[in-house]
Amino acid sequence: MRFAAIAFVALASTALVAQQAPKGPPGSHNPTAVVAGSYAVDPNHTLIEWTVDHLGFTPYFGLFGETTGTLTLDPAKPNEAKVDVTIPVSKVLTTNPALTAHLLRAPKEGAKADFFGPAPADAHFVSTKVTASGENARIEGNLTLNGVTKPVTLDARFYGAGKMGGKDNVGFTAMTTLRRSEFGVAYGIPMVSDEVKLKISAAFVK
Template sequence: MRKTLILAGLFATAPLIAQSTPQVPGAADPARITGGTYATDPSHTLIEFEVDHFGFSDYFGIFGDATGTLMLDPKKPANAKVDITIPVAKVTTASARLTDHLLRAGKDGGKPDFFGPNPADAHFVSTSVVVKGTTAKITGNLTLNGITAPVVLDTEFKGAGINPYSKKETVGFEAETTIKRSTFGIKTGIPFVSDEVELEISVPFEKVG
């Protein structure tokens, strides 16, 4: 009898528990997106790079604080425009020694092994967007190390909603691509450190105005 009363009490309070469960503000519902210009939330924008190291392991690093804009028209999603600037000088890895290697000057006045001490920002500008459901292929020009080359981003819509802190309409996307660093004149260590660099991108955009 006691067990029966306990179970009855649990079932009676279950709806109250469900109602009090907090919900995340973003949802993968395209109907939530409104048209306009959006700007990156730099402190939550991350671009991860991954390379193969000697065939033994993969090594990771992160570019943060990317800034830029996204222009969206839900009625004409193929007309979207993306313009992102990435501060290469802020690259970070799990090893202070490796981070220093990426940014140090070349020996005896020679070219740096990787980016060098004062690298210019990288810059991506879209040239076309092909949308399929909640995914898209975004083609654009990436400028890195002073060289511009085309790149295709496989992009997925992650969610939209109101950011509870900024109170702004926010849309989030994730993207991935693979580039060859030799295309951008960064050839040190190939093939021991892979020429292919995998990029994983996570960007929230907040509506402007």
Template sequence: MPRLLPAALLAAATLAVAATAQMPTEKPGARDAARVSGGTYQADPAHTLVGWRVDHLGFSDYFGLFGDVTGTLTIDPANLSAARVDVTIPINPVVASKGLQEHLLRPGKDGGKPDFFGPGQAPARFVSTSVAPGADRMGAYILGNLTLNGITRPVAIQAQFTGAGAMRGTETVGFSGRALIKRSDFGITNGIPLISDEVELDLSAAFEKKAGASEPQPMPAPAENACNGDKVKPWFGKQATPAVRAEISAATGAKMIRWLYPDSIVTQDYRAERLNVRMDKGTDVIRSASCG
């Protein structure tokens, strides 16, 4: 057995040298708009992030990231103002402190409203409504509707084109962006003004052109409540027993109801008439409800 060790090390070294030799000598992406081709691109969940930051008591900042972003970007280099972005952002903060993450996602006391997001928070969604390219055509002012915590509000993003090229044989484009929102606009008011109302958003996005990328379905107008999700509130904090589920079905008249846990994998198509009821896993205690 000892004689096999040098041979194994030699083989490993040979493989390492071969792998290094295959690595590109230049970055595959470059800030060259001529590299961008028109079409529909899919968000790369592994390389698309939404960073956030708020002031905490005047001593330090809370900050963290939302990841696993999905969605589409449709772009025509000859008509940038017709570009459209539609992305879904899971509320799963990756933060520097485990205690802070638990604080953001923990349920409210005694079935009450959570301090921040809570464990059953539906994903956020941003759908652009207009794109105004900059004079250099390397940046754009994007207006759109952000739905967060069941509330839809207009949000503006100042975006910059960061690069394009082929990554692993797939056409890829990248962008950065900044936005400023008020969490009170989305019904998240805990701690204001000791914890700042204004939230800075720092965006980094990569989109890949993959076969089969489909056009996103249009989002209903803000404040549309075709599923009557607001009528579920009397059952928040109660267990979703068969009797309770029947009561909610009768009260809302929803044509379709999905009973979801925080880690449920669901389709991303938005249907205004579909009711999503989110529950704690293991107890089936109802925490939130929204259309979608």
């Protein structure tokens, strides 16, 4: 009887521990979890980090958020994927209120805004070609920023996929570098670098 009681307690304890053990995240780094279809940008979990060189002393970075758009993809035909995203420049974020205000400051009468001005148009990226290789992809497209459209290439990488709340999700990271002067934003060059590095964390939900 004593042995049976001990065994029962041990089994009950094991079951309780298993029940209380935290479950893993719904997303998986396994690309076979990707489901074909049309996805919408998850604006709450998509961020674009921009980084410039500040006076040669340090990198300085900020964020764009509240991105919207679509992604169409089929894991069986990755080169046919299409991306169309809109980035509200007016939502730019820095940790310095004065700098954020400067980025969106109205220009002096008859002058050009230093950066984006008080009511900047949304930026817009539309892919024109995707070249996939395993979990990586080269995404060529056109970026419209500050009223100027230029070709931009993103180096993207699959991050994770899975189902959450009954909906299919997929995420990617991407990086690119552009010259802001080509988009008419030349204030402070070369004290603040012309080169801007973009680091993207993109989430999509179907």
